[in-house]
Amino acid sequence: MFFFLITCLSFIFFYKSLPLKPLPKWAHEMRLLPFYFWKELSFFHISKLIKSSLFDNFIPIPSTMAMKKKTPSSKVENVEETTETCVLDLPELILESILERLPANGLCSMASVCNSLRDKCSSDHLWERHMKQKWGRIIGPAAHRKWQWHTASRKDCGFLDRSQRRGLIKSLSHLWPLSLIRSNFDNISKRNSSLPVDSIMSWYIALETGKFWFPAQVYNRENGHVGFMLSCYDAELCYDPHTDTFQARYPPHGRRPVALENCVTWDRLRAPPIDTSPHDLHNSDCLNELCPGDHIEIQWRRNKEFPYGWWYGVVGHLESCDGSDNYCSCHESGTVVLEFNQYAPGSRWRRTFLNRKNHREEGNEADGFYGGVRKLHNKDEISTWRELWPPEVLE
Structure with missing residues (x-):
């Protein structure tokens, strides 16, 4: 730069000392070119150009360093500059x-x-x-x-x-x-x-992740074993994320060991509808309001050592009633008829009778024991039982 300055000044002094004829107009304008050139190549611009060239060609700039934060004074001048924003800088509500x-x-x-x-x-x-x-x-x-x-x-x-x-x-x-x-x-x-x-x-x-076993109930336990059709039993469940199914662990029944069932699907599961242990008798508070056609669930177990399961049924008519809606008085009787229509007529599992006022666990070792009753009011619960209806009548 110093050499360039000396050369320009020498040329000017040399030019003034020459006894030449007047130069044309364009030549006078050319005399001002070095000054314009010097003005444009000021120290600030030259240093900025050198710095930019060095960093662009030899020093990679991280993206986070390249993001410059705006200042009030540069709001209008540096419109192209961007602001680094963190998600935590967002308003709390957003x-x-x-x-x-x-x-x-x-x-x-x-x-x-x-x-x-x-x-x-x-x-x-x-x-x-x-x-x-x-x-x-x-x-x-x-x-x-x-x-x-x-x-x-x-x-x-x-x-x-x-x-x-x-x-x-x-x-x-x-x-x-x-x-x-x-x-x-x-x-x-x-x-x-x-x-x-x-x-x-x-x-x-x-x-x-299947790290927690939790209690729930399973419809048609043991892969729909014929002895458990239209029933729902308590079990310990564990989710398998790879198959989107569950493993069920049923409590021991009598002398039988713990039963395991794999690949239990979501549609066969529900939360217990009432908070009653499967070993306790449910307090039936709906017996007085039951009428023919009502949908119910009733506790049933094979013997005293077994836990209860919930079985689906409907309220039927007494034998003395013809089933006519206009003349039916079954709801006034002290006896309630429960029907399990998944079983064939004449089967010992087809019907049972309960006392409305003094109902306790009823049954024997041959036919099993009937426990508490709950009336179904939810249409989704009834629909679920209907979807599980066996394709053939059970004997």
């Missing part, structure tokens, strides 16, 4: 609205980003909807009590401890990419951020 729309696996992924998002994504109010949508139909008070007992026994240790992380990652592989799961849970462990043991998110993951 962020909450986004999290509420995420699916369960999306919330799990977001929870592994940082501690702040982990706290937000593991909130119970976000997981209540997911729990109700997927598990609400088969989770009842008994399952909730068991989970509370389970969490109370594990208060001193995190739900996602090191010994369980490998199995949890393997079980969740059907929901989203395995590499993402591994990195997410590794990040969680590095931040020492185990999920709260008693959170709904922990419960959801325990159910989803």
Whole structure:
């Protein structure tokens, strides 16, 4: 640059000393060219050009460094510049609205980003909807009590401890990419951020990964064994995420060992409709209102050592009644007739009689024992029983 300056000045002084004829007009304008050139190549512009050239060709700039934050003074001048925005910079209501729309696996992924998002994504109010949508139909008070007992026994240790992380990652592989799961849970462990043991998110993951056995009821147990058609029995269930089915573990019946059934589908499951142990007699509070045509469920067990199962039936007419709606007075009688029309006429399982006022467990070792009765008011419950109706009449 210094050499360029000396050359320009020398040329000017030399030009003035020459005794030449007047130059044309364009020649006078050419004399000003060095000054314009020097003005454009000021020190600031030259240094900026050199800096830009060096960084563009030799030094890779990370994308995060290239993002410049706007200042009030550069709002108008540097319109092309962008601002780096973090999701946590969003207003609280907007962020909450986004999290509420995420699916369960999306919330799990977001929870592994940082501690702040982990706290937000593991909130119970976000997981209540997911729990109700997927598990609400088969989770009842008994399952909730068991989970509370389970969490109370594990208060001193995190739900996602090191010994369980490998199995949890393997079980969740059907929901989203395995590499993402591994990195997410590794990040969680590095931040020492185990999920709260008693959170709904922990419960959801325990159910989803098959880590938690819970009580529910199974229709037509033991793969629809003929001896259990149109019945519903209590069992311990465990979800299999690979087949989207359940494993059922039935309590021992008499001297029989625990019975296991695999590949139980969702349509064969329900939460217990009443909070009564399968070994206790249900208090029948609907006997006085039962009329012919009503749909019912009744407890039945093979002998005193067996737990009760719930069997589907309808209220029938007395033998003295012709079945006419106009003249029927069966509802005024002290005896209720229950019919199980899945059995052939003349079968000993076809009908039974109950006392409206003094009903207790009734039966014998040959025909089994009938327990409490519940009337079905829900059309969905009746429809489910109808869908399970056997293709052939049972003997």
